[in-house]
Amino acid sequence: xxxxxxxxxxxxxxxxxxxxxxxxxxxxxxxxxxxxxxxxxxxxxxxxxxxxxxxxxxxxxxxxxxxxxxxxxxxxxxxxxxxxxxxxxxxxxxxxxxxxxxxxxxxxxx
Amino acid sequence: xxxxxxxxxxxxxxxxxxxxxxxxxxxxxxxxxxxxxxxxxxxxxxxxxxxxxxxxxxxxxxxxxxxxxxxxxxxxxxxxxxxxxxxxxxxxxxxxxxxxxxxxxxxxxxxxxxx
Numbered sequence: 001x002x003x004x005x006x007x008x009x010x011x012x013x014x015x016x017x018x019x020x021x022x023x024x025x026x027x028x029x030x031x032x033x034x035x036x037x038x039x040x041x042x043x044x045x046x047x048x049x050x051x052x053x054x055x056x057x058x059x060x061x062x063x064x065x066x067x068x069x070x071x072x073x074x075x076x077x078x079x080x081x082x083x084x085x086x087x088x089x090x091x092x093x094x095x096x097x098x099x100x101x102x103x104x105x106x107x108x109x110x
Numbered sequence: 111x112x113x114x115x116x117x118x119x120x121x122x123x124x125x126x127x128x129x130x131x132x133x134x135x136x137x138x139x140x141x142x143x144x145x146x147x148x149x150x151x152x153x154x155x156x157x158x159x160x161x162x163x164x165x166x167x168x169x170x171x172x173x174x175x176x177x178x179x180x181x182x183x184x185x186x187x188x189x190x191x192x193x194x195x196x197x198x199x200x201x202x203x204x205x206x207x208x209x210x211x212x213x214x215x216x217x218x219x220x221x222x223x224x225x
């Protein structure tokens with residue numbers, strides 16, 4: 001079974017700050033997903049990456065396959081970035097399902 | 111709006127009643143997933159379909175739970191004889207192809223409260 005750990009669990013920042021959220025997993029994977037969940041419950045897929053780095057607007061995701069670690073960065077954070085950020089990986093054995101972390105709750109204050 | 115819809119958005123029921131949720135995926139997506147999420151936790155996998163075939167079920171999916179995707183389009187998740195522990199957000203997602211190469215698109219979820 002692939003275990004997923006995220007840190008921190010909660011993060012409060014001031015508008016404009018640089019944010020880093022971390023994700024570690026226990027078993028080698030083919031791809032890792034970063035997801036965003038707003039208070040209403042809806043989940044949006046932000047990134048799927050298997051190596052290196054991806055960038056979309058102010059969001060940057062990196063992954064180190066050897067160290068089994070990924071980070072999600074937000075530059076110039078804004079109150080609308082306030083959400084829960086979740087990383088997810090496939091379990092061991094090539095199953096189609098995802099194993100999710102518990103999420104990091106980000107609050108960006110104006 | 112991701113293009114995946116779920117109905118109802120909220121459901122309050124009494125213990126012992128049956129409930130049914132519906133998910134309409136993005137039309138060309140052949141894969142459909144059901145997840146359950148409790149407060150403060152990440153989603154947990156319940157089951158997934160490729161077209162109309164249910165290919166994998168979690169041990170979380172007890173005998174009281176059943177899911178169908180009869181024509182490979184919309185899907186239903188039924189919970190029989192609901193228990194208070196079934197209270198959760200039930201999320202549906204769809205994707206075009208293989209999980210590891212395609213993004214999953216999530217619906218808004220159905221929040222179930224069992225009294």
